[in-house]
Structure formats: C-alpha cells, structure tokens
Amino acid sequence: MFISSFFLIILYISHRYIVAWIKFYNNSDKRFGSSIWRWTYDYKVVGDRDISDLDDKPFVRKRRIRNRTVTYMYCNFFVGFVILMSFISNLLILILQ
Numbered sequence: 001m002f003i004s005s006f007f008l009i010i011l012y013i014s015h016r017y018i019v020a021w022i023k024f025y026n027n028s029d030k031r032f033g034s035s036i037w038r039w040t041y042d043y044k045v046v047g048d049r050d051i052s053d054l055d056d057k058p059f060v061r062k063r064r065i066r067n068r069t070v071t072y073m074y075c076n077f078f079v080g081f082v083i084l085m086s087f088i089s090n091l092l093i094l095i096l097q
Contacts, residue, residue: 004087011080025066
C-alpha cells in the first residue's frame with residue numbers, strides 16, 4: 001500500500017508537469033485553443049496539405065510535439081488509474097480484515 005501511494009504521488013507530479021507543457025504549447029499559438037484533453041489534428045495549417053510540414057512548418061512541428069505530449073498525459077493518466085485501483089483494493093482489504 002505504501003508503494004502504490006508513493007507511485008500515485010510520483011504520477012501526480014508527472015501529470016502536473018505534463019499538463020504544464022501542454023499549457024505552454026497552447027499558449028505558443030492561438031490556433032491550439034485551450035483544451036488539454038484533445039489532440040490537435042483538427043487545427044488547419046496554411047495551405048492545402050495538412051499532413052506534411054511544407055506549408056506551415058513551425059505550427060506543424062509544434063502540433064506534433066503537443067500531440068505527443070497529450071499522448072504521454074493519457075498514458076500517465078491510465079497508469080495512474082490502474083495504480084489507484086490497486087491502492088483502493090489494498091485499502092479495502094486492510095479495512096475489512
């Protein structure tokens with residue numbers, strides 16, 4: 001139970017760090033918006049092509065980094081959920097014995 005609580009604290013700190021990076025990238029370009037929970041594929045670049053970075057290279061590169069950071073946040077969130085369920089089950093076992 002102490003190990004899972006330690007991991008929960010570490011995951012909370014890393015979650016706050018990742019969210020701070022997402023907010024940083026949101027503030028770097030007005031096209032990103034303010035959402036931290038969604039990927040940014042729906043934000044259009046200047047020009048016809050949206051996959052390549054030939055038209056709007058700085059924005060597409062920032063968008064790729066931001067999307068990778070959002071993926072890390074989701075991974076961190078779901079690992080934290082699994083560890084939280086382990087912590088709660090250990091706590092219930094301790095209470096009910």
